[in-house]
Amino acid sequence: MIEIITIGDELTSGRTADTNAAMIARELHAAGFSVQRITTVGDACGDISAVLRTCLPVTRFVIVTGGLGPTEDDRTAAAAAAAFNDTLALHPEALAMLREKLERRGRTMNAPQQKQAMLPSTCTLIANPVGTACGFIMRHENRHYLFLPGVPAEARAMTEFVTGYINEHAGRRHAIMSITLRVFGLWESAIQEVLNYAPALPGDVCLGFYPHFPEVALRLTGHGPDEAAVRDRLEQARRVIAEYLGGYIYAEGDISLMECIGKLLIDSGSTVAVAESCTGGLLSHLITGVPGSSVWFERGLVVYSNAAKTQLAGVGESLLTQHGAVSAPVAQALAQGIRKRSASTWGIGITGIAGPGGGAPEKPVGTVFFALDGPEGCRVQQRRFTGTRDQIKMLSAFTALDLLRRTLLGLPAEVQ
Amino acid sequence: MIEIITIGDELTSGRTADTNAAMIARELHAAGFSVQRITTVGDACGDISAVLRTCLPVTRFVIVTGGLGPTEDDRTAAAAAAAFNDTLALHPEALAMLREKLERRGRTMNAPQQKQAMLPSTCTLIANPVGTACGFIMRHENRHYLFLPGVPAEARAMTEFVTGYINEHAGRRHAIMSITLRVFGLWESAIQEVLNYAPALPGDVCLGFYPHFPEVALRLTGHGPDEAAVRDRLEQARRVIAEYLGGYIYAEGDISLMECIGKLLIDSGSTVAVAESCTGGLLSHLITGVPGSSVWFERGLVVYSNAAKTQLAGVGESLLTQHGAVSAPVAQALAQGIRKRSASTWGIGITGIAGPGGGAPEKPVGTVFFALDGPEGCRVQQRRFTGTRDQIKMLSAFTALDLLRRTLLGLPAEVQ
Numbered sequence: 053m054i055e056i057i058t059i060g061d062e063l064t065s066g067r068t069a070d071t072n073a074a075m076i077a078r079e080l081h082a083a084g085f086s087v088q089r090i091t092t093v094g095d096a097c098g099d100i101s102a103v104l105r106t107c108l109p110v111t112r113f114v115i116v117t118g119g120l121g122p123t124e125d126d127r128t129a130a131a132a133a134a135a136f137n138d139t140l141a142l143h144p145e146a147l148a149m150l151r152e153k154l155e156r157r158g159r160t161m162n163a164p165q166q167k168q169a170m171l172p173s174t175c176t177l178i179a180n181p182v183g184t185a186c187g188f189i190m191r192h193e194n195r196h197y198l199f200l201p202g203v204p205a206e207a208r209a210m211t212e213f214v215t216g217y218i219n220e221h222a223g224r225r226h227a228i229m230s231i232t233l234r235v236f237g238l239w240e241s242a243i244q245e246v247l248n249y250a251p252a253l254p255g256d257v258c259l260g261f262y263p264h265f266p267e268v269a270l271r272l273t274g275h276g277p278d279e280a281a282v283r284d285r286l287e288q289a290r291r292v293i294a295e296y297l298g299g300y301i302y303a304e305g306d307i308s309l310m311e312c313i314g315k316l317l318i319d320s321g322s323t324v325a326v327a328e329s330c331t332g333g334l335l336s337h338l339i340t341g342v343p344g345s346s347v348w349f350e351r352g353l354v355v356y357s358n359a360a361k362t363q364l365a366g367v368g369e370s371l372l373t374q375h376g377a378v379s380a381p382v383a384q385a386l387a388q389g390i391r392k393r394s395a396s397t398w399g400i401g402i403t404g405i406a407g408p409g410g411g412a413p414e415k416p417v418g419t420v421f422f423a424l425d426g427p428e429g430c431r432v433q434q435r436r437f438t439g440t441r442d443q444i445k446m447l448s449a450f451t452a453l454d455l456l457r458r459t460l461l462g463l464p465a466e467v468q
Numbered sequence: 469m470i471e472i473i474t475i476g477d478e479l480t481s482g483r484t485a486d487t488n489a490a491m492i493a494r495e496l497h498a499a500g501f502s503v504q505r506i507t508t509v510g511d512a513c514g515d516i517s518a519v520l521r522t523c524l525p526v527t528r529f530v531i532v533t534g535g536l537g538p539t540e541d542d543r544t545a546a547a548a549a550a551a552f553n554d555t556l557a558l559h560p561e562a563l564a565m566l567r568e569k570l571e572r573r574g575r576t577m578n579a580p581q582q583k584q585a586m587l588p589s590t591c592t593l594i595a596n597p598v599g600t601a602c603g604f605i606m607r608h609e610n611r612h613y614l615f616l617p618g619v620p621a622e623a624r625a626m627t628e629f630v631t632g633y634i635n636e637h638a639g640r641r642h643a644i645m646s647i648t649l650r651v652f653g654l655w656e657s658a659i660q661e662v663l664n665y666a667p668a669l670p671g672d673v674c675l676g677f678y679p680h681f682p683e684v685a686l687r688l689t690g691h692g693p694d695e696a697a698v699r700d701r702l703e704q705a706r707r708v709i710a711e712y713l714g715g716y717i718y719a720e721g722d723i724s725l726m727e728c729i730g731k732l733l734i735d736s737g738s739t740v741a742v743a744e745s746c747t748g749g750l751l752s753h754l755i756t757g758v759p760g761s762s763v764w765f766e767r768g769l770v771v772y773s774n775a776a777k778t779q780l781a782g783v784g785e786s787l788l789t790q791h792g793a794v795s796a797p798v799a800q801a802l803a804q805g806i807r808k809r810s811a812s813t814w815g816i817g818i819t820g821i822a823g824p825g826g827g828a829p830e831k832p833v834g835t836v837f838f839a840l841d842g843p844e845g846c847r848v849q850q851r852r853f854t855g856t857r858d859q860i861k862m863l864s865a866f867t868a869l870d871l872l873r874r875t876l877l878g879l880p881a882e883v884q
Contacts, residue, residue: 064503066494067676071485073508078482087480088515090508092489099504106522260483332756333749336770340748343824343857351776354742354752354768356761360810364767364780394776408759441759 053110054080054218056090057103059118059128060202064094072117072200072207076214082260082273083215083228095119100131104197112195113218118202120185122164128199129188133172136192141173146186149177153184175199182209189217196221219275227279231290233270234303236454240268243297250296254285259293265443266450267309299463302454309453310342316460317348322397324456327353327365327390328449329377330404330420335449350394355386365389365401378403380421380432387423387430398459399425400452406444420448424455431455433465469526470496470634472506473519475534475544476618480510488533488616488623492630498676498689499631499644511535516547520613528611529634534618536601538580544615545604549588552608557589562602565593569600591615598625605633612637635691643695647706649686650719652870656684659713666712670701675709681859682866683725715879718870725869726758732876733764738813740872743769743781743806744865745793746820746836751865766810771802781805781817794819796837796848803839803846814875815841816868822860836864840871847871849881 056076062068070092077087088108093099100119107114119128133140147169154161168185171177178187178198183206190197198214200207219226235243240263253259256276262269270293274286294301303312317324328335336352339345353364358377361367366389367382375381383401391399404420411417418437423430433455437447458465472492478484486508493503504524509515516535523530535544549556563585570577584601587593594603594614599622606613614630616623635642651659656679669675672692678685686709690702710717719728733740744751752768755761769780774793777783782805783798791797799817807815820836827833834853839846849871853863874881 063490064493064506065497066490066492066503067497069485069487069490070506074479074482074485076482077480081481081483086510087482088509089519090480090486092506093504094502103505331753332761333752333754333768333770334756336749337747337753337861338749340750340770340772340822341858341861345748346772350773351780352749352770352772353780354749354756354770356756356768357766360767363809364769393779406756442757445753445757 053088054085054113055088055107055111057114057116058092059100061094063092071204075208076115076211079211079215082230082258082271084275085218095125095127097127097131100128101135104132104135107195114195114197115214116197117200117207120201122168129171132190136190138172138174140170143169143171146171146177149186150184178210178213180206180210182206226275226277227282228275229282229286230271230273231286232305233293233301234267235270235297235300236267236302236309236450237300243268246296250292253289253292257285257289266447299458302457309450310338313453313457314342314345314348323348323350324398324400325350325390325394325396326400327355327386328402329355330406331402331445331449334445335452338449350396353390378405378415378419380434383421383423384430384432387425391425398456402448402452404448406441408441418444422452422455424459431459469504470501470529471504471523471527473530473532474508475516477510479508487620491624492531492627495627495631498646498674498687500691501634511541511543513543513547516544517551520548520551523611530611530613531630532613533616533623536617538584545587548606552606554588554590556586559585559587562587562593565602566600594626594629596622596626598622642691642693643698644691645698645702646687646689647702648721649709649717650683651686651713651716652683652718652725652866653716659684662712666708669705669708673701673705682863715874718873725866726754729869729873730758730761730764739764739766740814740816741766741806741810741812742816743771743802744818745771746822747818747861747865750861751868754865766812769806794821794831794835796850799837799839800846800848803841807841814872818864818868820864822857824857834860838868838871840875847875
């Protein structure tokens with residue numbers, strides 16, 4: 053049984069949301085462990101000592117974050133010493149790590165920083181690969197207390213150690229492995245519905261949903277005593293998911309849809325340019341978020357007015373009059389116009405109604421037309437999204453990118 | 469003394485971050501109350517009862533969220549009854565509220581929903597203005613337990629009641645008021661530094677920092693027995709902050725920098741168009757995030773390549789050769805070119821190095837040139853930002869918008 057304790061006045065005052073507890077709980081859950089309780093207290097030394105002393109009887113591992121920094125209100129080490137009848141002592145190894153990290157940043161140590169090496173005398177250290185404050189471990193009454201810094205990036209960097217430590221000291225000695233599959237085009241509930249038809253995943257493989265609008269990451273985690281067997285089961289589970297979700301999975305691992313498209317374009321030596329209306333610059337912004345995208349992205353047009361559509365992308369005025377700015381022919385003319393004028397391999401055109409105003413019975417808010425013009429002609433799609441203005445913009449931009457990805461891979465367009 | 473308890477397996481497994489605890493803590497803190505401890509447990513009935521029974525001796529108010537829904541794993545009402553030697557009973561008033569809400573949505577009640585009206589027999593109800601599940605209050609051993617639903621929007625909608633309830637039952641009967649000031653151009657630590665020179669705020673007025681990159685909201689909250697006196701002190705505090713932060717405050721209340729600019733442009737009957745390079749579409753995206761922005765935003769150009777700068781905004785090739793694409797003259801030519809070609813009142817040009825690659829000793833990553841061309845000539849600025857690619861893009865887009873805001877208001881350009 054595991055408990056998490058997070059420490060800081062910034063948490064009890066609501067100034068900062070507690071992201072460490074959820075992050076650690078998620079990692080432990082994926083590794084097959086469950087967290088019984090999460091407790092948050094402020095920086096008062098007495099409060100910290102009290103919460104350390106009042107764990108649940110069943111608890112064997114306690115993960116504590118926060119209060120290890122250099123300032124006067126970082127009191128976790130002192131509170132831990134007080135809670136477990138220990139005293140603070142200078143740990144030469146912690147001091148050496150601290151000095152080395154500061155020197156690497158071109159700084160010298162001052163007195164407040166040195167405090168970070170004053171830790172309970174009986175503790176053992178946990179190296180901090182990111183920041184200056186060491187973590188440490190204390191044993192008390194058959195419990196293991198693992199103390200981590202509260203800075204989220206540092207706590208995250210030390211969580212793999214924590215999971216491994218618990219795995220080992222819980223006597224499980226399991227291998228823990230995971231795979232992340234990235235999905236666009238199906239939201240959480242729709243993925244669940246599709247997977248209801250799939251065969252059960254191999255035992256012990258846990259499927260986690262991490263929705264991050266407008267996409268969902270699926271994390272498969274397996275654990276077991278035999279590493280090769282875990283890898284096999286994980287691969288088996290991956291194959292099941294891949295078979296049922298098919299082209300909706302755009303990547304495996306830590307890569308965005310935009311990076312994925314960048315790689316495909318670089319591999320094929322091709323480029324893209326966009327003419328967007330309702331997404332209003334978001335499509336270009338997402339593309340240019342990828343470092344080095346200037347190699348495959350040449351220009352973008354935000355053609356909000358009809359005049360801009362005509363002057364910048366050569367959309368015929370008669371098309372606009374006949375079909376309206378939000379129409380398949382205008383999307384197609386935008387894609388063809390930007391492709392031709394920019395001399396790019398691919399041209400994307402988007403026009404739609406992001407709302408909340410501007411809808412009409414025959415073209416309600418959320419109606420969006422997409423066109424992708426390329427070496428083998430022009431592909432046009434119509435979609436109808438629901439959501440806020442921001443959500444409709446985001447869904448539209450991702451749908452346009454996904455149309456390009458599917459075309460580059462020779463996949464059919466997404467089934468609506 | 470106040471404790472918060474949040475309930476749900478989705479929290480202890482890390483599937484969902486606990487936003488309710490921070491939201492409630494923030495509201496209480498602003499009203500002058502402090503939270504002693506926050507505890508999170510899963511959906512097991514015994515765990516919930518246990519945590520309800522083990523409050524700190526000093527605690528007088530306990531706010532509990534989660535586990536009030538219609539499904540089988542919503543067990544908070546049953547756990548509360550068990551913890552306080554009560555039984556569940558059908559509350560006709562809760563049932564009536566539930567039925568009315570469902571009917572308003574065109575639905576009829578089913579058995580699982582009816583469960584939401586089965587509450588501890590001795591409790592009193594808290595109306596839920598948003599969802600179907602009522603909240604409720606229980607008294608036990610001189611403590612007040614306030615139970616709210618876990619759906620964040622519902623918990624948020626009921627927090628004002630909670631603050632008022634605690635205010636009254638703590639015997640304080642204070643009026644609580646707040647003002648929000650929105651700041652761009654100074655980050656949290658810089659605001660703090662400036663305010664160190666300001667006179668102390670009137671007693672009881674609490675200044676809260678809510679940084680939301682790249683801006684900071686300052687929330688002034690006052691409370692006291694006399695409403696008029698609280699309003700006076702708050703106004704006095706507002707004047708102090710406004711005097712010291714001056715033009716860095718772009719708005720009061722719930723309004724974005726983009727909305728603020730939209731209003732200024734509509735009021736003056738003017739329009740803007742942009743030609744952006746390093747921000748890559750983000751500036752247009754931020755502008756078009758404002759509903760109705762098509763009235764004052766006509767078009768945007770994402771001129772990533774030199775060819776695009778020349779063809780779309782008329783930047784002279786000799787300028788590019790002589791000064792480089794990232795230079796003040798090119799920013800100016802972009803602003804002048806887009807303004808002229810789009811026939812807008814204002815033209816914005818941005819060119820810079822968002823990184824992580826592309827930096828040089830004389831123009832390191834983060835170097836950005838801004839130009840604003842308008843009826844009275846062209847204003848050019850150079851800035852040097854630090855941060856990730858995304859952060860540099862965001863800071864650049866906001867700085868360009870702020871340059872427009874300051875010019876529209878006749879304010880001096882921001883001091884660097």
